[in-house]
Amino acid sequence: xxxxxxxxxxxxxxxxxxxxxxxxxAPGVPDGLTSLGAPVATEQVALGQAVYADxxxxxxxxxxxxxxxxKRRKDNGRMPAPPHDASGHTWHHPDRQLFTITKLGVNAxxxxxxxxxxxxxxxxxDDEISAVLAFIKSTWPERARDFQSExxxxxxxxx
Numbered sequence: 006x007x008x009x010x011x012x013x014x015x016x017x018x019x020x021x022x023x024x025x026x027x028x029x030x031a032p033g034v035p036d037g038l039t040s041l042g043a044p045v046a047t048e049q050v051a052l053g054q055a056v057y058a059d060x061x062x063x064x065x066x067x068x069x070x071x072x073x074x075x076k077r078r079k080d081n082g083r084m085p086a087p088p089h090d091a092s093g094h095t096w097h098h099p100d101r102q103l104f105t106i107t108k109l110g111v112n113a114x115x116x117x118x119x120x121x122x123x124x125x126x127x128x129x130x131d132d133e134i135s136a137v138l139a140f141i142k143s144t145w146p147e148r149a150r151d152f153q154s155e156x157x158x159x160x161x162x163x164x
Contacts, residue, residue: 049136049140050139050140050143051140052133052136052140053135053138053140056129056133056136056137056140057069057140057141060128061089061137064086065086065087066086068090069088069089069090069093069144070090071085071092071093072085072086072087073085075087075088083119083120083121089141090145091144091145091146095141096142096150096153098153099153099157099159099160099161100138100160101160102114103138104134104135107124107129107137107138108125108126108131108134110122110123110124
């Protein structure tokens with residue numbers, strides 16, 4: 006591995022650890038969240054696909070592709086909605102962080118960060134949020150699912 010690649014990997018780990026500290030104390034995150042990493046029923050994925058279509062696709066794309074030019078800030082200074090397919094970075098984050106962002110908004114994980122991403126508390130149930138995440142994860146290639154599962158396992162070990 007090259008020196009820049011090692012630095013980037015270390016930065017991802019450091020940032021992930023920092024974000025976890027904030028997310029671990031976020032209100033409203035269910036204790037049983039570890040079940041997101043377990044195999045899920047076809048019914049949960051189907052529910053997640055329907056909930057995603059109704060609540061998430063308008064920003065993140067019908068095919069999880071995100072907004073165009075999603076890595077470049079909008080005129081208002083905020084970042085576009087990222088893709089949730091394997092081309093994005095969703096699979097780099099642990100389940101608890103993904104759940105917290107979906108339920109409470111990005112600001113619950115990164116205080117002070119301005120985002121167009123609303124929290125869905127009061128709109129979606131915890132089961133619906135878990136189903137959406139199961140649907141998203143079901144679309145990733147095995148390598149991304151394995152990486153995300155490991156990130157989640159390491160994250161839960163620190164709680």
